[in-house]
Amino acid sequence: NAGVTQTPKFQVLKTGQSMTLQCAQDMNHNSMYWYRQDPGMGLRLIYYSASEGTTDKGEVPNGYNVSRLNKREFSLRLESAAPSQTSVYFCASSEDRVDTQYFGPGTRLTVL
Amino acid sequence: AQSVTQLDSQVPVFEEAPVELRCNYSSSVSVYLFWYVQYPNQGLQLLLKYLSGSTLVKGINGFEAEFNKSQTSFHLRKPSVHISDTAEYFCAVIESGGSYIPTFGRGTSLIVHP
Numbered sequence: 001n002a003g004v005t006q007t008p009k010f011q012v013l014k015t016g017q018s019m020t021l022q023c024a025q026d027m028n029h030n031s032m033y034w035y036r037q038d039p040g041m042g043l044r045l046i047y048y049s050a051s052e053g054t055t056d057k058g059e060v061p062n063g064y065n066v067s068r069l070n071k072r073e074f075s076l077r078l079e080s081a082a083p084s085q086t087s088v089y090f091c092a093s094s095e096d097r098v099d100t101q102y103f104g105p106g107t108r109l110t111v112l
Numbered sequence: 113a114q115s116v117t118q119l120d121s122q123v124p125v126f127e128e129a130p131v132e133l134r135c136n137y138s139s140s141v142s143v144y145l146f147w148y149v150q151y152p153n154q155g156l157q158l159l160l161k162y163l164s165g166s167t168l169v170k171g172i173n174g175f176e177a178e179f180n181k182s183q184t185s186f187h188l189r190k191p192s193v194h195i196s197d198t199a200e201y202f203c204a205v206i207e208s209g210g211s212y213i214p215t216f217g218r219g220t221s222l223i224v225h226p
Contacts, residue, residue: 040121044216100146105155
């Protein structure tokens with residue numbers, strides 16, 4: 001089992017460009033999450049999907065959109081990147097909402 | 113609304129010494145509590161969790177934590193640390209009966225010196 005995979009691992013964008021971060025899990029988990037991690041801020045939830053077909057905003061959703069493509073895949077889209085979105089992005093999944101979260105290796109994004 | 117406070121941003125300690133990483137939460141309802149560890153350039157992985165039952169929870173790598181409802185705390189302890197325990201540690205809380213959105217603390221950097 002690969003667990004939670006994320007692509008790409010690194011990305012550099014210019015202000016205004018768009019991109020999609022991909023996440024997939026092979027554990028048949030129901031819930032999936034997108035976080036951003038900034039120094040001294042811990043992890044902040046951007047969006048989550050409690051189950052296939054549903055998505056909800058987290059703490060910091062502005063500037064992002066998500067798609068729960070199927071049970072395995074949950075993508076995060078930046079429509080018009082801004083320097084404030086420079087961060088490390090983590091995808092996670094869990095069997096249900098009150099359970100251990102399994103994290104991917106992260107995507108390090110820099111917006112110039 | 114729930115919140116999590118990790119009181120120490122950095123904890124330096126010598127190898128084989130005991131360590132305690134502090135976590136306090138704020139919530140008016142029952143909670144589920146987690147400690148995660150993040151090694152450099154990696155994602156987070158679970159150390160231990162409290163869902164219900166015994167308030168003393170044992171996790172991987174010799175770590176344990178105690179849920180104290182009256183003090184709204186969930187401190188992480190290890191009696192003897194190793195160099196390999198150097199990492200970032202995150203406390204997380206989920207409130208029951210609501211949206212079940214997890215909230216993470218800002219993290220504590222444990223630095224183990226030889």
